[in-house]
Amino acid sequence: MAKGTVIVKIASLGSIDKVVVGVSVRPVTHNLESANDLANAEEADSLGSNNANGKRDGILFTNPMTLPVLPPMLFNVLPSPLAALLRAGPALPVTLLKPEAALEADSCAPSFTFVAPDAAALAASDVLCGARSEVLGQRELPLFLLRRWLGDIHRLYRSRIFCHKMMDPLRILSRGSKPSKVKQFQHQITPSSGQNEQPQLFSTETSISKKRKRDGSILTTGQQLDFFGTSNASERPSQSLAVRSPDLEAQEIGAGIDSKELLEDDVKRILREHKLKFTYLNPPTDPSRERRKKKLSKDPLKNAQAKQQFYPEPLRSFDVLNARFKVGSRLAANVIEQGFKTPTEVQLGALPLLLSDPQTYLGKECEYKSSKGVDLLAVAPTGSGKTLAFLIPLIHQIQQTKHASTESKEKHTSAIILAPTKELVGQILNEGRRLCQGTGVRITQFRKGMQLRSHDVAEDSDEDQDKQERSVVKADIVVSTPGGLQGALGHEQGGRALSDIEHLVLDEADVLLDPLFREQTLAIWTSIANAKLRVNLWSATMGSNIEELAQSTIASRANAMKTDWTPLVRLVVGLKDSAIPNIDHRLIYAATEQGKLMGLRQLIRPTTSRSEQGPPLRPPFLIFTQTIERAIALHSELLYDIPAAAGGIARIAVLHSDLSDNDRDSIMTRFRRGEVWVLITTDLLSRGVDFRGINGVVNYDIPTSAAAYVHRVGRTGRAGREGGVAVTLYSKEDIPYLKQIANIVASSQNHKRHGGESIQQWLLDALPNLSKEEKRRLKKRGVESRTSKGKQTNPHAARKARISTKAGYVRKRENNRRGAIEGSRRRMEQEIDDAGNETDFTGFD
Numbered sequence: 001m002a003k004g005t006v007i008v009k010i011a012s013l014g015s016i017d018k019v020v021v022g023v024s025v026r027p028v029t030h031n032l033e034s035a036n037d038l039a040n041a042e043e044a045d046s047l048g049s050n051n052a053n054g055k056r057d058g059i060l061f062t063n064p065m066t067l068p069v070l071p072p073m074l075f076n077v078l079p080s081p082l083a084a085l086l087r088a089g090p091a092l093p094v095t096l097l098k099p100e101a102a103l104e105a106d107s108c109a110p111s112f113t114f115v116a117p118d119a120a121a122l123a124a125s126d127v128l129c130g131a132r133s134e135v136l137g138q139r140e141l142p143l144f145l146l147r148r149w150l151g152d153i154h155r156l157y158r159s160r161i162f163c164h165k166m167m168d169p170l171r172i173l174s175r176g177s178k179p180s181k182v183k184q185f186q187h188q189i190t191p192s193s194g195q196n197e198q199p200q201l202f203s204t205e206t207s208i209s210k211k212r213k214r215d216g217s218i219l220t221t222g223q224q225l226d227f228f229g230t231s232n233a234s235e236r237p238s239q240s241l242a243v244r245s246p247d248l249e250a251q252e253i254g255a256g257i258d259s260k261e262l263l264e265d266d267v268k269r270i271l272r273e274h275k276l277k278f279t280y281l282n283p284p285t286d287p288s289r290e291r292r293k294k295k296l297s298k299d300p301l302k303n304a305q306a307k308q309q310f311y312p313e314p315l316r317s318f319d320v321l322n323a324r325f326k327v328g329s330r331l332a333a334n335v336i337e338q339g340f341k342t343p344t345e346v347q348l349g350a351l352p353l354l355l356s357d358p359q360t361y362l363g364k365e366c367e368y369k370s371s372k373g374v375d376l377l378a379v380a381p382t383g384s385g386k387t388l389a390f391l392i393p394l395i396h397q398i399q400q401t402k403h404a405s406t407e408s409k410e411k412h413t414s415a416i417i418l419a420p421t422k423e424l425v426g427q428i429l430n431e432g433r434r435l436c437q438g439t440g441v442r443i444t445q446f447r448k449g450m451q452l453r454s455h456d457v458a459e460d461s462d463e464d465q466d467k468q469e470r471s472v473v474k475a476d477i478v479v480s481t482p483g484g485l486q487g488a489l490g491h492e493q494g495g496r497a498l499s500d501i502e503h504l505v506l507d508e509a510d511v512l513l514d515p516l517f518r519e520q521t522l523a524i525w526t527s528i529a530n531a532k533l534r535v536n537l538w539s540a541t542m543g544s545n546i547e548e549l550a551q552s553t554i555a556s557r558a559n560a561m562k563t564d565w566t567p568l569v570r571l572v573v574g575l576k577d578s579a580i581p582n583i584d585h586r587l588i589y590a591a592t593e594q595g596k597l598m599g600l601r602q603l604i605r606p607t608t609s610r611s612e613q614g615p616p617l618r619p620p621f622l623i624f625t626q627t628i629e630r631a632i633a634l635h636s637e638l639l640y641d642i643p644a645a646a647g648g649i650a651r652i653a654v655l656h657s658d659l660s661d662n663d664r665d666s667i668m669t670r671f672r673r674g675e676v677w678v679l680i681t682t683d684l685l686s687r688g689v690d691f692r693g694i695n696g697v698v699n700y701d702i703p704t705s706a707a708a709y710v711h712r713v714g715r716t717g718r719a720g721r722e723g724g725v726a727v728t729l730y731s732k733e734d735i736p737y738l739k740q741i742a743n744i745v746a747s748s749q750n751h752k753r754h755g756g757e758s759i760q761q762w763l764l765d766a767l768p769n770l771s772k773e774e775k776r777r778l779k780k781r782g783v784e785s786r787t788s789k790g791k792q793t794n795p796h797a798a799r800k801a802r803i804s805t806k807a808g809y810v811r812k813r814e815n816n817r818r819g820a821i822e823g824s825r826r827r828m829e830q831e832i833d834d835a836g837n838e839t840d841f842t843g844f845d
Ligand SMILES: Nc1ncnc2c1ncn2[C@@H]1O[C@H](COP(=O)(O)OP(=O)(O)OP(=O)(O)O)[C@@H](O)[C@H]1O
Pocket: 104, 199, 339, 340, 341, 342, 343, 344, 347, 380, 381, 382, 383, 384, 385, 386, 387, 388, 539, 540, 687, 688, 689, 690, 692, 714, 718, 719
């Protein structure tokens, strides 16, 4: 085997109780081509030693192409535990994917994270030759090898061999070594089945509609609008601008032809196909024009809407960022280097808005004088790449300002990104760092004790300033939760420090402006005393009340500061406030709390008859509960449900806001690496957090609003990935909440790419309708029996809602025991205190 060729290795360790799948750049020492080879390996299990044939025993090597065909052969031939373990081998492509997942999760290029079951396995298997071992489980591989290896794996995934052979590790390891007679190799594409080549949700490929032309012939718009070159090149008409492949486009860019503009009709058609709608929310009011408009139609609303919609030319490919928008070549290269090729809908719509002069799309009519951009409200589906859509323009604008600036090179923060949770802040930071590399723009997370600095503060620096120097933020972009940053505003320089801020981005804007965070967010927003401030608000859901609040804040700020009027535009992708159409939704009636627990167990380890009914829920998946207490209770209930052979309790974890930051980080990392398969959590992880390979989401407790449902289930099916499953278990108490969720499911299934079961009409009809006020109340309160308040108001219902399968007397005994231990501990502490007090007493002088 040529030096540097990457192969995949399956290693069985000494006790044959571990299977490691990894890559090696070493020559093949043991080619697993036949059952005999395997038997040899099984006999001599001393890992790393050479057997009589000079082969390495106990380590089973194969290359990526043979791995998928191994398992069936092994199943039939081998009886021993090794056979069972090797059957788990093909399930480990979940693990095999980890380098990729890790690549996405952390800033790993040009290294990647390899996940071995434990330290011994990693050390013993010597997974990566020539690797520099730094941290447990983390080795570095030269980038070219990584690329080639991932390429091989992706090819396999694309050919679907892997998926076909892939087995559910939980099922295999929990049901003995006999090959099951049920369709265990049932083909299922899951979000974790590799890289997604098509990140668009509403791509032309999937929405081919037919129009009748005037001459009577049928025009298939989907074909005509293969704008992003996804269909077969030979089928495309060569002349159409709308069908150029990215390659061709790249060549054109090189030849300087890219500046060609699309015809207005083409632009409109493309935007319609991708379900993009742009609205100009605050066109300057011209009294004479208003009068004319009223005369034009009896329906002024219609007229107004027609006036306010506009159609900017979409971004065709990331390759044109530099040529068309003069985005710095380093920033443009960073985007491409991360593997982003085709812009998602929100990116193809928002990037031209934020990167070009508003006059180019709003026209001269907007009477827009300054060239300082627009304020933007963007509503786009979960996982559609909003982070990239706001980071690219932000970095570009900061770069431009820096180049144009003649002022001192002293670093001042000029942009703030707010997000509701620390997890999301960390994630934005990671993505921002990757994009900022080599651009001269710095991004940081705002931490406790840090301070922002403005020009003036820097100028009137004194001795005290030196002391504070180390805590002063020197980055251009600061990412923070509202609470974190608001603390800094209390500082005497706080208000002044914000005077340099030119960009404010609110990610998950609807939650940031919801009562929970509203005060903090508005405090920061209104403290920014910079007339040039531009605001972007992003979310997958945005109610009209939030939109109004945003508009009125922008307007009142402008009035108070007497600033020039700035255009405010809205971009909506797809149907507002709806769930992504590329996942399967299942609503399961479980009647009672016990029923829900049984239902969940059924999902984790399905019995055959049930699992035949729909795509099984494969790990990794997330389980949402209503409260922290319930997440903890569910965790301890399910702790032993994953068989020890499959990793046992290490495979399940709980994450909530009562944990320390370190614990939260560590659980997130373990989940991203694939060490944790089932993560139980609260709504803390329902927004923004991006685990690309999540196969499913379980709403163990029903979400309390439609928006919460949209965001929770949006943790799967990221960037257009197919095969995600969203299961909602509901009991009698959940019925009032169900209608809003059933409506979302129905509308999402109607827009599903490949059809799918829609929710039955009788269910929709049978569910009670709620008024706005009731919805608001339900959202605020949650299901009361599951809250601590519910325990006091209705202890009986609260008892019934408890997550536990233990009988009452067992719980009582446990409580008594716990009480006794606690009492004894307290008594001992008391005695020690008393003794201490006695010895401390030194008597009278
Ligand atoms: N053009 C693209 N092509 C492929 N993948 C992309 C593209 N843009 C973004 N992604 C990936 O899509 C995933 C989701 O992106 P992101 O987290 O920004 O989505 P989001 O719209 O902010 O979702 P949410 O509403 O849940 O916060 C990320 O893994 C990101 O790397």
